[in-house]
Amino acid sequence: MAENIVSGEDVILRTLEQIVGPSNATCKLPDLVAYEKDQNWPFVNPHLPDYVVKAYNKKQVREIVRLASRTKTPLIALASGINVRGLCIPSQGGIILDMRDMNKILDINLEMMTATIQPGVSSAQFSAACRKLGVRPAVTSAPDTASIFANYMLIGLYHTSSSDGNLHVLSMEIILPSGEIIKTGSSGLIGSPGPHARAGGPDLTGLFTGQPGAFGVATEMTVKLYPLEKFNAMVAYGFEEWGPAVEVGQKLMDARVALEVDIIDDNLMRTFLAPIADLKMREQVEKLLPRVLVMTAIGDTVKERMKINKKIAEDVCKEVEGGTKFAAMSAGGLSELTTGGRITVGMLERGYYHCFAFYGPLNMTVEYADLFYNTAEEHGFNARLDSSCLAIPQAPWNGQQTYFEGEVLTVDPTIDEERERILEYSEDVVYKLLDLGIYGWFRPYAETMDLTLERWGTTGEFMKRIKQLIDPDHIMNPGKFIF
Ligand SMILES: Cc1cc2nc3c(=O)[nH]c(=O)nc-3n(C[C@H](O)[C@H](O)[C@H](O)COP(=O)(O)OP(=O)(O)OC[C@H]3O[C@@H](n4cnc5c(N)ncnc54)[C@H](O)[C@@H]3O)c2cc1C
Structure with a gap:
């Protein structure tokens, strides 16, 4: 990262500090070490990030994404970091964007049977808040402390009545590597009373789910709720x-x-x-x-x-x-x-x-x-x-x-x-x-993806082209999906 040192000062760190405050951005080794590996390290080698930054709102997230783009620095979003697949290991260094404190349940809409959540919302937090109101979200066997947001984004395995289906996300708000903000589903349509999963055209929510932060940083998600079985x-x-x-x-x-x-x-x-x-x-x-x-x-x-x-x-x-x-x-x-x-x-x-x-x-x-x-x-x-x-x-x-x-x-x-x-x-x-x-x-993870790509043929090539289009500088969690 030597090109980021100007007159002895690290410009990336300085900019991060300006965005989130000095106590929320660091490049000190003891702070970085906690992020170098997870439980799957035999398959994804441990690697230190260059910076860790804690974000509290989407304005900060957007500025951090823009900084990463401008400086072509890898950016790895982290929702709770409990992952068992090495997906948050910064294989090429860069910035860990820690969103554990963006953990608000923004809305529970009983009329629409939906909830809108931020990335750091944990599974137990979400389940408890919904149950208090007599409704239930789709839950998994993941640890209670895991981010339910990241789980929905990666499409988990849910314990829910088979009549509920197994796709629960209606819409997402995503900050693209370009810094543009897009909303999928009906939330993207100005004036829509939403939330609704369909807005005409191809399913953009589908495009941004099932991938490990390789296409942008998601800041909000609206999901379905179900009647609580008493x-x-x-x-x-x-x-x-x-x-x-x-x-x-x-x-x-x-x-x-x-x-x-x-x-x-x-x-x-x-x-x-x-x-x-x-x-x-x-x-x-x-x-x-x-x-x-x-x-x-x-x-x-x-x-x-x-x-x-x-x-x-x-x-x-x-x-x-x-x-x-x-x-x-x-x-x-x-x-x-x-x-x-x-x-x-x-x-x-x-x-x-x-x-x-x-x-x-x-x-x-x-x-x-x-x-x-x-x-x-x-x-x-x-x-x-x-x-x-x-x-x-x-x-x-x-x-x-x-x-x-x-x-x-x-x-x-x-x-x-x-x-x-x-x-x-x-x-x-x-x-x-x-x-x-x-x-x-079940999910794209390093251990299986590299070997599977050999058999993906034209479909794999097409996915590479989509990734190239959305993330031309390959800064979004590089090495974890396609590149
Ligand atoms: C013992 C154990 C049992 C489990 N059992 C189950 C189970 O039964 N069913 C199931 O579905 N899962 C299960 N899991 C997996 C777990 O639920 C998921 O790992 C978790 O829900 C997602 O949270 P996380 O901490 O892994 O997210 P993180 O590790 O923080 O993120 C996961 C990935 O998503 C990306 N990401 C995170 N937030 C964002 C964002 N806002 N925008 C863009 N990209 C983002 C990250 O870069 C990373 O690639 C289990 C895990 C463990 C440890």
């Missing part, structure tokens, strides 16, 4: 094999009574048990775990309907042979599925968890599970202890559409040998999954 229940059945558990999952989706269906193996279930400090008690509970658990969350605004749906779900579970009713997971599982917020202690017991997340057809679950367990074994992991798998069928009108995760939970990446092993395992799994056939990855 009455909830959980139906959980354990199986000793994946096959019948998947059959139940399919039948539950076809019956259309569930808010969410989770099919998870015993290894993943163990991660929920970590907070049990008493080892003896933990051992006893572990012995009770079935090999595969089907968890179904039921919820409704009307008690009687909830009860009927619960009965239907239970009957569906009983129809398939080999299942055992499993009540133990109910309280914690129900709370996570209805209000969001995962208990992460167990997942991060060894400081790291490695996860592949992708979409594929439900009827390939057994093949995916075998792929994960076998590849883990081939790379020296213990399939029964280290590797886990889950399937979450998504929406019945999309037939087989299912979200999958394959995890390795016991890696300590600070040990060179283990880190190398997980890197080799990971590359192997990416190619094997692409060969077996998946719909696509």
Whole structure:
């Protein structure tokens, strides 16, 4: 950044200080270190930013974007930085734009069933504010402290009635690298009473979601809200094999009574048990775990309907042979599925968890599970202890559409040998999954994107052209998507 030093003074730092005040901009090493890596650093090498700046309003954000453009300095927006995919690691240095303090819920509109939020709004904050008013946002299993804004922008996995669909963003306000401000959906139309997702023409909200801050900085977002199900229940059945558990999952989706269906193996279930400090008690509970658990969350605004749906779900579970009713997971599982917020202690017991997340057809679950367990074994992991798998069928009108995760939970990446092993395992799994056939990855993240681009052909080239058009100097979070 030597060209930014004029007469011994760092002009970028000085300008940042002018925009946000001296206490909110820094280039001091102890301040920068906190941003150099996240939990996914074996896949995205740690790298220090040159500057960290805290913004409090969109005027400041706009001036910072303009400064980055003028000086061709990489700019990485950060909403909560909890990311597990290295997406906020400043791989080419530059400015980290920390928006954690832009955390206002600007509006909850009960008439329109929408809310408008800023980037730093956390999942728990949003969920609690909505519930107080008798409505509910789409929530995920992400940690409570994660930015719900960034989650919506990256398109997460939501626990919500299948009739809600899985796209919840109506409109966004985005500051482009040029400094221009655009609004997607009806918010872009002057005088529109909005909010509405459609404004004529192609879906611009779609263009700016599903990408990791590579097209601009989003400052506001309007999302859909849903009626709060006041009455909830959980139906959980354990199986000793994946096959019948998947059959139940399919039948539950076809019956259309569930808010969410989770099919998870015993290894993943163990991660929920970590907070049990008493080892003896933990051992006893572990012995009770079935090999595969089907968890179904039921919820409704009307008690009687909830009860009927619960009965239907239970009957569906009983129809398939080999299942055992499993009540133990109910309280914690129900709370996570209805209000969001995962208990992460167990997942991060060894400081790291490695996860592949992708979409594929439900009827390939057994093949995916075998792929994960076998590849883990081939790379020296213990399939029964280290590797886990889950399937979450998504929406019945999309037939087989299912979200999958394959995890390795016991890696300590600070040990060179283990880190190398997980890197080799990971590359192997990416190619094997692409060969077996998946719909696509859950999110664009470095570990999978580079290898997938080879197969994206003309579509990949077209995306490169869009990126070039919006961000010609490649300053927006470079190295994380396409460039
Ligand atoms: C243990 C664990 C479990 C999880 N489980 C789930 C789950 O079940 N479902 C799910 O959906 N997610 C899950 N997540 C992922 C998590 O929800 C997302 O990472 C989070 O919601 C987004 O917040 P973040 O802190 O990652 O955002 P950040 O890391 O701050 O940002 C993520 C990306 O978005 C970009 N960005 C952020 N804000 C802006 C902005 N205003 N404008 C432009 N670009 C921006 C950043 O540059 C970065 O590339 C889980 C994460 C963990 C750690």
